[in-house]
Amino acid sequence: MFFRQFVKHPGMIGSIIPSSSTLVDSMLSGVDWQRTRLFVEYGPGVGTFTRTILERMHPDATLIAIDLNLDFVAWLEARIADPRLRVVHGSAADVRRFIAEAGHRQADYILSGIPFSTLPDGVGDAICAETQAALRPGGEFLVYQYSAYVRQLLSAQFDEVAEQVEWRNIPPCRTFRARKTERLAQAA
Numbered sequence: 597m598f599f600r601q602f603v604k605h606p607g608m609i610g611s612i613i614p615s616s617s618t619l620v621d622s623m624l625s626g627v628d629w630q631r632t633r634l635f636v637e638y639g640p641g642v643g644t645f646t647r648t649i650l651e652r653m654h655p656d657a658t659l660i661a662i663d664l665n666l667d668f669v670a671w672l673e674a675r676i677a678d679p680r681l682r683v684v685h686g687s688a689a690d691v692r693r694f695i696a697e698a699g700h701r702q703a704d705y706i707l708s709g710i711p712f713s714t715l716p717d718g719v720g721d722a723i724c725a726e727t728q729a730a731l732r733p734g735g736e737f738l739v740y741q742y743s744a745y746v747r748q749l750l751s752a753q754f755d756e757v758a759e760q761v762e763w764r765n766i767p768p769c770r771t772f773r774a775r776k777t778e779r780l781a782q783a784a
């Protein structure tokens with residue numbers, strides 16, 4: 597399913613295979629699950645992160661998974677039955693509308709698997725700006741990418757960006773953790 601979608605939409609999918617469980621663990625290891633009530637995932641694909649997020653998430657929390665590809669949305673809806681999950685067909689650029697429609701105000705964490713370097717011009721900037729606005733003060737934007745391109749988009753919106761390389765993923769993958777500091781929230 598994942599490979600078929602890559603062949604149909606290479607720029608939108610950005611990778612031939614889903615992420616490894618090592619990458620999933622390393623991306624989610626710093627999440628404060630006790631405090632999280634709204635988690636948003638961009639580009640869930642076949643649910644590689646989605647299932648683990650649901651396993652770790654608080655019973656009262658909500659996960660909004662947003663994907664531009666209708667086939668992935670239908671796949672997830674047919675395979676994961678969890679009342680805490682809301683699968684949305686659309687663009688991450690509309691995250692604030694989807695959060696409001698789910699009855700929430702701001703997200704604690706937003707995780708992204710979107711291939712920023714192959715998006716049409718301006719879309720990556722818009723997604724990062726909307727994400728910053730959609731996070732609560734102290735909230736974090738967690739991003740995994742095979743290219744360093746997203747670094748400049750994150751630095752334009754967030755004043756704290758930490759970067760690492762997950763060497764155990766095949767191929768090795770860059771991970772970014774961008775925090776919405778109290779200072780940034782007050783400046784808005």
Ligand SMILES: C[S@@+](CC[C@H](N)C(=O)[O-])C[C@H]1O[C@@H](n2cnc3c(N)ncnc32)[C@H](O)[C@@H]1O
Nearest residue numbers: 611614615639640641644663664665687688709
């Ligand atoms: C590399 S795949 C990641 C799949 C999965 N999360 C994983 O780690 O294996 C990228 C995903 O981003 C989705 N995508 C691309 N552009 C998007 C956008 N603007 N908004 C939401 N999803 C998008 C694609 O449809 C695809 O599901």
